Amino acid sequence: MSNPFENAMKQLDKAAAVMNLDRDIHTVLRQPERVLTVSIPLKRDSGEVELFTGYRSQFNNALGVYKGGIRYHPGVTLDEVKALSFWMMVKCAAVNIPMGGGKGGVIVNPKELSEGEIERLSRGYVRGVWRDIGSDKDVPAPDVYTTPQIMGWMRDEYEKLVGHDDPGVITGKALEDGGSEARSYSTAQGGVYVTRELVKKMNWIPEETTVAIQGFGNAGSYMAKILSGLGYKIVAVSDSRGAIVHMNGLDVTAVDTHKKESGSVSDFAGAENISNEDILELAVDILVPAALENVITADNAGNVQAKAVVELANGPTTPEADEILKEKGIILVPDVLANAGGVTVSYFEWEQNVKGEHWSEEDVLVKLEKIMVDAFDDIWGTKEKHTIDMRTAAFVSAIGRVAKKMSV
Structure with a gap:
């Protein structure tokens, strides 16, 4: 099985060579800015306590707050979470939204847990990372085997810990909890x-x-x-x-x-x-x-x-x-x-929460269309300019935006 973080770094190196990326910035982009590892004690329905490991990788926030999902899966590894946080940085920058790259995961098979156990695990994860997340720092979202319900529990736990409302701390919420139209x-x-x-x-x-x-x-x-x-x-x-x-x-x-x-x-x-x-x-x-x-x-x-x-x-x-x-x-x-439409509407959700607004489905789609069309045209132009494939062009375009902010 190939190492996902090594694959991600190969993609970075390929783009860096095409664009003559500054060597110092290239070096900095080879590791996340911060990685959190948390131990989550979970009291099972049987009364026994079992320990689970969770991660949060905050790759880069040059363009904006860290952004990325949290997955619950038995195959979660630190290298996978780091790679996914790098790809989130690239994805946000590729479509030019002001967010950085983050990702989280817990090593668990959620199918083996009851609903009550999943809720306690989710709240336990937040208790481990709450000082490093928030609508002005790092905004998680659903991913593999995590749901709007789980996001609701996490937001509730976070708000209890900080002592105030912060609906923008999590995206992918149910509509009635501050989610966005068209997210589904x-x-x-x-x-x-x-x-x-x-x-x-x-x-x-x-x-x-x-x-x-x-x-x-x-x-x-x-x-x-x-x-x-x-x-x-x-x-x-x-x-x-x-x-x-x-x-x-x-x-x-x-x-x-x-x-x-x-x-x-x-x-x-x-x-x-x-x-x-x-x-x-x-x-x-x-x-x-x-x-x-x-x-x-x-x-x-x-x-x-x-x-x-x-x-x-x-x-x-x-x-x-x-x-x-x-x-x-x-x-x-x-x-x-x-597939960046998903994170783009997550960004819209965050923006609506932070501003105390709720946009119509039509407004969301108009904004989404412009962002996706502009990004496609930009990446197609980069492909033509350098005579490269579209994946490398997307990375060149995205990393160029991140590097520009890092060198300011």
């Missing part, structure tokens, strides 16, 4: 905006553009529905149990209903069942990996037949696969741009 589908909506801009650059016609989406969870299913509504031809979708294809186009609404009723997209009437691996190798215009990381690898990248890849998932393409896709002339819109 913001990742997909941002992905749609950059897909639309890509299609314009390629001189394609939406109604003739075929799309395969691996992953029919929140982001993937919303992306399928929104693109379908704009006339794109969604020819294949998949979930953890399998995939379906119909090259004349799927009725996405009917597929959604079928999945809700049967538990999977498989066996949809009129479509052919294929595997989750097969969907990555279909001859389509756009492939959207919207599920897991590391699904396009050195082993299968040579078989990818799509003309473009839009990374709605985090890290779906390995560095080795990146090189293969580039050699094949496949344009890849990287995760730090393609």
Whole structure:
């Protein structure tokens, strides 16, 4: 298993070489500014106390307060959390929002805990990090296996400890607790905006553009529905149990209903069942990996037949696969741009909380569209200027913004 932080530093080094990054700034960007490790004693329902380890990596705050999710997963490692905090810095800077990079995690399998135990664990995590978070310092959010409910508990615990309201300390909250309109589908909506801009650059016609989406969870299913509504031809979708294809186009609404009723997209009437691996190798215009990381690898990248890849998932393409896709002339819109709609609307939530405002869904979407379109144009321009791939261009653009603030 490759080390995620080593991969992140390879990406930094690649961008640094293209842009002739100042050596001192390059050195500083090789480690987070602060890493917190906390021990969380949890009283189990049985009465026994069990100790859990949690992390918070605060990578860089040159552009604004640290920002990034907290994940609950048995596979959490310090290197993973550090890498994710670096990528959050890049993502915020790539779309030019005034936030820095942070990430948190607890080594735990939440499926083995009761709801009461998860609440006590969440409050315990905040008791470990509360002095270093806040709407003016570091703003966590949900991530893998964390929810708006967990965010609510964390905010409540934080406010008890500091003795005053601070709704902006956490984003990804439920709407009634100060969450933002459009947050539930913001990742997909941002992905749609950059897909639309890509299609314009390629001189394609939406109604003739075929799309395969691996992953029919929140982001993937919303992306399928929104693109379908704009006339794109969604020819294949998949979930953890399998995939379906119909090259004349799927009725996405009917597929959604079928999945809700049967538990999977498989066996949809009129479509052919294929595997989750097969969907990555279909001859389509756009492939959207919207599920897991590391699904396009050195082993299968040579078989990818799509003309473009839009990374709605985090890290779906390995560095080795990146090189293969580039050699094949496949344009890849990287995760730090393609799925940045989520963090952008998190930033909007924070801004609304800090200012005591609540924006309409229409206002949120207008602001999101401008940010995503401007970021796409900027990164496309960087790609053309340096004759590099879009991922490296995104890193060059983002790290350039961070470096400029660091040298001020």
